[in-house]
Structure formats: structure tokens, C-alpha cells
Amino acid sequence: DAGVTQSPTHLIKTRGQQVTLRCSPKSGHDTVSWYQQALGQGPQFIFQYYEEEERQRGNFPDRFSGHQFPNYSSELNVNALLLGDSALYLCASSTTGYHYGYTFGSGTRLTVV
Amino acid sequence: GNSVTQMEGPVTLSEEAFLTINCTYTATGYPSLFWYVQYPGEGLQLLLKATKADDKGSNKGFEATYRKETTSFHLEKGSVQVSDSAVYFCARYMEYGNKLVFGAGTILRVKS
Numbered sequence: 001d002a003g004v005t006q007s008p009t010h011l012i013k014t015r016g017q018q019v020t021l022r023c024s025p026k027s028g029h030d031t032v033s034w035y036q037q038a039l040g041q042g043p044q045f046i047f048q049y050y051e052e053e054e055r056q057r058g059n060f061p062d063r064f065s066g067h068q069f070p071n072y073s074s075e076l077n078v079n080a081l082l083l084g085d086s087a088l089y090l091c092a093s094s095t096t097g098y099h100y101g102y103t104f105g106s107g108t109r110l111t112v113v
Numbered sequence: 114g115n116s117v118t119q120m121e122g123p124v125t126l127s128e129e130a131f132l133t134i135n136c137t138y139t140a141t142g143y144p145s146l147f148w149y150v151q152y153p154g155e156g157l158q159l160l161l162k163a164t165k166a167d168d169k170g171s172n173k174g175f176e177a178t179y180r181k182e183t184t185s186f187h188l189e190k191g192s193v194q195v196s197d198s199a200v201y202f203c204a205r206y207m208e209y210g211n212k213l214v215f216g217a218g219t220i221l222r223v224k225s
Contacts, residue, residue, distance in 0.1 A: 004156075033212065042117075042202055042215030043157070056210050090156055092213075100145060100164060102213060104157040 004093050004105035012111045013081050021076040021108045025093030029103065031055075032074040034066060037088040037107070049074050050096055078110075086112045119203050119216035126193055126223050134188040134219045136177075136203035145206040146170075146179055146186040147213065152199045160188075160201070193223045 005024045013019050025032050031050045035043035045058035049068035063079045072093075078085055088107040095101065120135040138146065145164045149157040161170030166181040175190045186203060203216040 006156075035213075040217075042204075042217045043213075045210065045212040045214070048211060056212060058210070058212065092157075100162055102159070104149075106154075106156040 004091055004103050006089075006091050006105040006108050008108060009106070010109045010111075012113060015081055015083060015112055017081050018077065018079045019081060019110060021078075021089050021091075021110070023074045023076070023091030023093075023105060025072050025074070025091075026103045029093035029095055030072050031094045031096050032068060032072065033092045033094070033102070034074070034076045035090040035092065036060070037090055039087070043090055046076070081112045083112050086110060117203050117205055117214055117216040119201075119219050121217075121219070123220035123222055126221070128195055128223055128225050129192045130223075132188070132190040132193045132197075132221070134201055134203075134221070136186045136188065136216060138184050138186065138203075138205045140184070140205060140207075143179075143181060144208070146177075147204040147206070148175070148177055148186070148188050149202040149204060149215075150199045151202065151218070157202065193221070195223045195225050197221060198223045 003026050007022045033048040034046040037043040046060050048056040052068045065077045068074045090107045091105045092102045117138050147162045148160040150160045151157050161172040163170040163179040169178045177186050177188045200218045202218045204213045207214050
């Protein structure tokens with residue numbers, strides 16, 4: 001049973017560019033959350049998607065946006081990249097209403113130069 | 114507020130030593146609490162959890178007890194192995210926002 005898969009694993013972007021990260025949730029999960037983990041820090045909640053809608057959002061600017069598709073997979077988009085956006089981006093999937101079982105992917109390492 | 118505070122690392126131990134990583138939280142009510150582990154180059158793995166006061170979570174020799182009196186959820190292991198070297202994150206579930214709030218993480222290094 002595949003867990004959460006994220007792509008790409010690494011990428012390098014230039015300041016001002018735009019990036020799209022992708023996530024496929026664990027089989028049977030319908031909710032996808034995105035977290036940003038800066039170097040040496042704990043993950044910070046970006047937003048959560050359920051039924052193709054953004055349901056919750058953390059303290060991140062509108063440059064961060066997302067999407068969820070009918071198959072529950074999700075994308076995270078970041079516009080106008082800043083050096084400070086360099087981080088590990090983690091996707092977590094879960095089943096709505098059951099908050100004991102978040103499954104995390106291995107993450108996408110984004111470097112902005 | 115709603116935060117999680119962990120002891121700073123790195124924590125360096127010899128194999129078979131006893132491990133304690135402190136974690137305290139602030140919250141109204143009694144949130145579910147978690148410990149996650151992150152091995153080098155990987156994502157987060159759920160290590161253990163406790164969903165109500167006085168619960169003890171355990172897995173792979175690790176234990177943590179939900180102490181409401183001290184608002185703590187310290188991670189312990191009686192005998193660590195080199196393979197336990199990783200970063201450990203304490204987290205609480207936040208119902209408002211339906212999200213996890215993480216501590217900053219504690220690096221554990223175990224030497225043979």
C-alpha cells in the first residue's frame with residue numbers, strides 16, 4: 001500500500017519564479033495538508049484541502065495557493081518566490097474527522113537562489 | 114497561546130543509554146499529543162500518540178505519558194540504539210484549524 005508520494009524530491013528555482021509541488025495521498029485518505037519546514041525548525045501549517053476546497057489556512061501569504069483534484073491529489077503553488085521560501089515542503093494526508101492518523105510524505109526540498 | 118516547546122538539542126548519547134526528550138504544551142483543554150520522528154532525508158513518521166490525559170503512548174521501545182498537571186508529554190526510551198539517531202518532533206492537534214502544531218525538534222545522536 002503506497003503511502004503519501006510527493007514530487008519532485010528536489011528543485012532549484014530563481015527568485016521571482018513560480019513553482020508547483022505535487023502530492024498523492026495515501027489510499028483511502030481524502031484530506032491533504034501542506035506544511036513548510038525551514039531548516040532546523042518544526043513544520044508550519046500552510047493549508048488544508050478537502051472536497052477540492054481550501055478548508056483551513058495558516059499564516060502564509062496569498063503567494064501560496066493550492067488545489068485538490070477529484071482523485072484527492074493536491075498541488076501547492078508558490079508565486080514570486082523569495083529566498084525565504086527555501087524549505088522542505090511536506091504533504092500530509094488523513095481521513096476527515098480522524099485526526100490521529102496523519103501520514104506524511106518524504107517532502108520536496110525547494111531551494112530558491 | 115497554543116504552542117509546543119521541546120528541549121533544545123542536540124542530545125548525544127552512547128548506545129544503551131536512557132533517553133528523555135522533554136516536551137511541554139500550552140492549550141485550552143486537552144489536545145491529542147504526538148511524537149514524530151524524522152530520519153535524515155526523509156519525511157515525518159508517527160512514533161506514538163496519546164489522545165487524552167494520563168494516556169501512555171508507546172512504540173518501538175519509546176514511551177510518553179500525557180501529563181495534564183504539568184502539561185507535558187516527555188519522550189523516553191530505556192536503551193537507545195545507533196539507529197534511533199534522528200530528529201524528534203513533539204506535536205499537538207489543534208482543533209481550531211484542524212492542524213498539527215509542532216515543536217522545533219530535537220536532534221538525537223547515538224554513538225556506538
